[in-house]
Amino acid sequence: MRILLAFGRTYPARTALMLISLFLAGLAEGVGLTTLLPLLSVALGDETHSEFSLEVIAILQMFGLAPTVVTMITVMVLGMIVSSALVLLGNRQVGYTVAHVATDLRVALIRALLGSRWEYYLRQPTGALANSVATEAFRASTAYEHAANALALFIQAMVYVVIALFVSWQAAVLSLILGVFLLLALQRLVKTSRHAGKSQTRLMRELLAHLTDTLGSVKPLKAMAREDIADSLLRHRADELNHAMEREVMSREALRALQGPMLATLAAGGLYAGLVVLKLPLSSVMVLIFLVVRILSLLHKAQQRYQRVASQESAYWALQKAIETAQADAEPGGGKRAPSLQDAIVFERVSFSYGDRPILDALDLTIPVGAFTSLVGPSGAGKTTLLDLLCVLLAPQSGSIRVDGVPLEELDRQRWRRLIGYVPQETLLLHDSILANVTLGDPALTVADAERALRQAGAWEFVEKSPEGMQTVVGERGGKLSGGQRQRIVIARALAHRPRLLILDEATSALDPESEAAICQTLKQLTPAITVVAVSHRPALIEVADQVWRLQEGRLVRIKGPRETCRRFGERAPIGPEGGAPTA
Ligand SMILES: Nc1ncnc2c1ncn2[C@@H]1O[C@H](COP(=O)(O)OP(=O)(O)OP(=O)(O)O)[C@@H](O)[C@H]1O
Incomplete structure (x- = not known):
């Protein structure tokens, strides 16, 4: 008993x-x-x-x-x-x-x-x-x-x-x-x-x-x-x-x-x-x-x-x-400081490993606020891991990540995450209406917010044509939509709450080149109001980026981005070739 x-x-x-x-x-x-x-x-x-x-x-x-x-x-x-x-x-x-x-x-x-x-x-x-x-x-x-x-x-x-x-x-x-x-x-x-x-x-x-x-x-x-x-x-x-x-x-x-x-x-x-x-x-x-x-x-x-x-x-x-x-195994308590996001997010000699398997090795990166930053690199190089560090889902074993000079761990974690719009690799949709998939049931978001986000994500055209508009049910895991349509809804979801930092992890991989180019232009127009960090191998996302970095063997090599931009945002000396055509 x-x-x-x-x-x-x-x-x-x-x-x-x-x-x-x-x-x-x-x-x-x-x-x-x-x-x-x-x-x-x-x-x-x-x-x-x-x-x-x-x-x-x-x-x-x-x-x-x-x-x-x-x-x-x-x-x-x-x-x-x-x-x-x-x-x-x-x-x-x-x-x-x-x-x-x-x-x-x-x-x-x-x-x-x-x-x-x-x-x-x-x-x-x-x-x-x-x-x-x-x-x-x-x-x-x-x-x-x-x-x-x-x-x-x-x-x-x-x-x-x-x-x-x-x-x-x-x-x-x-x-x-x-x-x-x-x-x-x-x-x-x-x-x-x-x-x-x-x-x-x-x-x-x-x-x-x-x-x-x-x-x-x-x-x-x-x-x-x-x-x-x-x-x-x-x-x-x-x-x-x-x-x-x-x-x-x-x-x-x-x-x-x-x-x-x-x-x-x-x-x-x-x-x-x-x-x-x-x-x-x-x-x-x-x-x-x-x-x-x-x-x-x-x-x-x-x-x-x-x-x-x-x-x-x-x-x-x-x-x-x-x-x-x-x-x-609860997340350690975050800090108390309010995040500002005015200047830059700086990774300084950041190392991370899963167990004893090193992924990032004393990596340096500056993400200027208001810029469009793309990350490329071979599969398994650690790009998603880097984004996870940015969202404080993971913590580096050494080095520091600073937002406007404040270490990430000193920031109020919830407030920092609320500044983020995150589009994951997997487009997981709820078996619910398009509206519910965009707002996720957040009472603070209105139908107008959802429409704006769907327009920004280039999804409004097909949503409007759907028999029940935003009330159309997408089916189990979004099975009634095409892969590209699902991706656009997931992008709209990330934009609905007006994030200040948009993180995209292979977010346009299911789109045809034309739709992708259109969305990339829309995403580009979001800057400088929104800072964008995108992991992608796709030419369109690389072309619109202000700076492109290649992650390889735990280190970053810049393959696009003028030296002035780097200096303007206080970046340390570039590690690799710069300004060249995207090679990823
Ligand atoms: N939770 C985890 N535990 C252990 N190892 C992991 C974990 N997540 C990822 N890894 C390993 O870390 C490495 C980096 O993974 P990550 O997902 O960051 O790579 P990626 O560059 O985003 O790859 P892709 O382009 O294929 O998505 C991979 O080899 C992966 O197997």
Whole structure:
């Protein structure tokens, strides 16, 4: 029941209210039931009342109530009504907490992941994340529900034990011993469920991670008639998951099925012991049998709930671990200074490596504000890495990056990033309208902002012609649009919030030369209001650039850009040939 403690710490008020109402419910039921023995005693016409019956009758008389059958039935029914009302209150708390648990876990995981370092985020399979948000959060919340119910049933069983103690302590002790024996005998089935639950958690993560990857590459798989490979891999994992689920169902049903015969045997044994061995009056034996069977059945139900906890809780711990590891790898806090972007962004002897693999080697670069800077270089040279450093997604191992003389790490990171419009290599669109794809649901952006951005990106012509204009839905990953149209929408997205620094990573690779030339001219016109840094091999982006740098073997060589520009923007001595025709 570690999970209940964990939730108790997170939701102390709710948990306390739940426990108090469930305890009081058990107490109310117990008080109502105390009249059962004298009631039966009166109804069966016992000549001598048991000690317990006499005490109950004395208490009733103390409250001015005559110990008639009607009074005792009324007390019993009232006890049940109060108990049910309190159970409702307790269960309402459980229900509310369950809803909160799922939502809070989802939000905590998403926040932790979005706040984690870029390198950590890259290692997370998106399918596993989707699984955590959907299935694991749900299973974790049901684990809490079952744990709370198990506890409620256990409390109820203990109330009955206390009543049984008053009726006959021997019978109460006997039922407790039998109860513990029953629980221990069936503990193996709980263990099986726990193992099956753990396997389900692991397999579900793997399955969804694999499924997401496969769904992302359905087109080439279908085109090459290779979907059977994906199908068989998915089926293999699904079969394993099925097997784990079957094990869990089997142990759950076995536990449920064993309840009937075990309780019948114990009741028969109790009847025999009470009547023949202990020679108790029939009313006492009936009450005892009722109590023993009720205690055992409550304990058994508590165990069934506990079994469900055992099978579901692994999802909670897996989710909690995912949240904690993401939090442990959180982005270091940025600085407090407001970014200005008036003069230049300067890379000074910047070195970066992934593990022990060097990518950038004491690199120098000046990006003048208001200019159009292009970066070229062979695949894998580290161009995207350089852009990631600029967006503070990565941090250099040595050297410094300064914006108007202020080190990047001293700037307020969020404010710096808000100055950036970023167009990534992959044109990932949401399955939503063009408008939603441009604004990304940002309430600060208007339809007019989206239209302006679409015009700037050269997308307005085809958007206008689309049947529903900006409300046209682009399909899964933008599948209803051409590659070039998708790229233009992604460029519009980067321009919608009026960035001061536009970063383009192979942003025009899917465009035909004419469209590309047109967009490049538009992008060029954005300068000097916007500083543009573009990674590209395409002639058009190189032609419009004020300076072009080639990245090779971790160093930069300038291949275009007048010496005066460099001096004007305070750049150090150029490293390579300058002013020549683009050679990339
Ligand atoms: N997260 C990462 N972890 C480890 N290595 C990485 C990571 N990201 C990139 N690399 C490696 O670093 C090198 C530089 O990658 P980068 O994406 O910056 O190159 P690029 O010049 O942009 O290439 P391309 O033109 O093909 O996009 C590559 O060899 C790549 O394999």
